[in-house]
Amino acid sequence: MTVSFESIREQVAAGDASGAWVALTQVCGYPNGGALGDEGFAEAMALAVVITRELAGPDGVATMAAAAAAPDDPQALYDAGWWLTEERQFAIAASVLERANQVAPGQPGIVGEFANALEHLLYYGPAALVIEASGRADDDPLLAYLSGFYWLMCGDLERPRARLRRLAGVTEANLVFMREALAGMLARADALGAAGVGLGQDALTAWHAVLNGSLLLHESPHGHPEPMHGRYAFLNDSPALQRLGLDRLQRLLAAVGHEPERILAAPDRASRILAHAAAQLFDRPVEPWTDDVGRRGLVVVWSLDAVADPAFLGGMRSHAPGRPLFVHATDWIEPFAYAPDVATLLAQVVRHPFTGGALTFDPETQKVGQAEADPRDDAELGGLIAAEPVADDSATPLEQVIAIDRALAGLPAPQRPGLRREAGSRPIHRAGSPVPSNRFT
Structure with missing residues (x-):
């Protein structure tokens, strides 16, 4: 079905403002x-004001209305683009800021905000250009x-x-950071190059280490190399895949000489289940995570996005001696603010097998449903994961x-991978990489 301004107006009139906004995004995103x-942009902005009135507060309406009334005013366009971002x-936002950049080219604020919107769309090449x-x-x-970062991406x-x-x-703190x-990303890239580790368009694990200082344990074989290059778009997680991650983690830690004293479980249920499995496989006690940084142990998390505890999320922002952070599933489109030291896999959408919400299929009704949460206790479910054969x-x-890991271990401490660090902030987790993958939009 072809989307038109008229069909969008019909959606608004029918009370479907959310659907109208999605359709407007298809037309003018x-x-x-x-x-x-000029005429089409003006019509799109007029519709954006109408839909914003239904979906957002008065500040958004005022900002969008100002841009709609003055579609050649770079400040009004910038303000609207910033609000949309x-x-x-x-x-x-990117389309509005693109017009602002055309009206008033070369203004650093507009250029930077336009590039920022493109970055969030993973359009690193266009942002660099x-x-x-x-x-x-x-x-x-x-x-x-930004130019250096986007070209690197x-x-x-x-x-x-x-x-x-x-x-x-530069001396301003944010610019120094x-x-x-x-510099850290380039140093890691150079160290891998010196060790003969390639950084081509299929080197997902190597680029993950360069950008995030993080070690990726598993690249999906499904759609490998094309079109996924080792990532997942949607994943119904499984005990077998969690067992695979823990097996590889155990072998990695043994290879680098890191034997955890205990397993420290993140406070959400999915992480507690995984931590019980890790405790059985590592033959170590499992304890709840606390903010006592002197308490050494392997911190086990299923997904940082599933943890709602601010104390935990804030406490794990920085490295501490003997406290590596292992995260099983990491979002690669909208990743958490900081990168884990070790991750099993990268997925855009992931469902846990035991905590509810995993997709199910009923062969009798031929319908897809969602699983209820498993009522068994965390330790029992962790035992099921630990008992899975490794495939x-x-x-x-x-x-x-x-x-x-070995190629990067000799770098200065702030540039080493997270598994080799005992102090300092964890790196920002970058969305995407030079390795492309299909994804939901």
């Missing part, structure tokens, strides 16, 4: 917004960093080195993960 022309409506076209990366430190190592040199003299983060179908040998 990036990159389609650039092809609308804050509301996580990145596709329409937007900054290059502005000509401002040579005189604006923030754009210099495209697999280019040379242009980021040039941008890093541009940042050598960005410079050191970019290692990973597309990447564990020996390669170990080789990546």
Whole structure:
């Protein structure tokens, strides 16, 4: 079905404002917004105001209305794009900011916000080109960093080195942080190159270590290499896959000489179940996590997105001696703020097998449903995971993960992978990488 402004108006009239917004995103979200022309853009913005009135508060309406009334005012467009970005409506935000950049090219604030919206859409190449076209990366430190980072996310190592040199003299704390983060990524890339570890368009595990300082244990064999390159889009997690992750984790820790004193369970149920399985396999006691950083142990989490405890999430932001962070499932499209030291897998949408919500199929009714939470206690369910036979179908040998760790172990402490660090903040977890994968949009 072809989406048109008229069909969107009909949806609004029928009371389906949410559906109308999705349809509007298809029509004028990036990159389609650039092809609308002046009249089409004005109509799209007028519709955006009507829908925003239904879905958002008065501040949003006022901001969008100002841009609709003055579609050639760069400040009004910037304000609307910024508000849309804050509301996580990145596709329409990018189109609005693209127009602002066309009306007033080369303004660092507009260029940076436009690139930021593209980044959230994983359009790293277009974001890098937007900054290059502005000509401002040579005189604006923030754009210099963004240029270097975006080119790195495209697999280019040379242009980021040039941008890093541009940042050598910055003193503002935020820019120093960005410079050191970019320097760390480049240092890890160089160390892997020196060790003969390739960084091509299929090197998911290597790039994961470069960008996040994190070791990835499992690349999916399904759709490997094309179109998934080792990631999952949707995953119904299973005891077998959790058992595989723990088996590889155990072998990795043995190879690097890290034997945990105990297992520390994150406070959510999915993590407690996994921690009980780890305790049985490692033959170590399992205890609830506490904020006592002197209490050494392997911290076990099913997914950071499933943990709702602010004390835990804040406490694990920094490394501590003898407290590595293992996370089974990590979102690669909208990842958690910081990266685990070790992760089993990358998935966009994942459902736990025991805590409710896993998809089921009834062969009699031919209908898909959702599983209820398993009433058995955490220790019993952990035992089921531990009892699973190991079926290692990973597309990447564990020996390669170990080789990546060893290649990075000799770097200065702030640049080493998380498993080799005992202090400092965990790196930001970057969305995507130079390795492409299909995903839900």
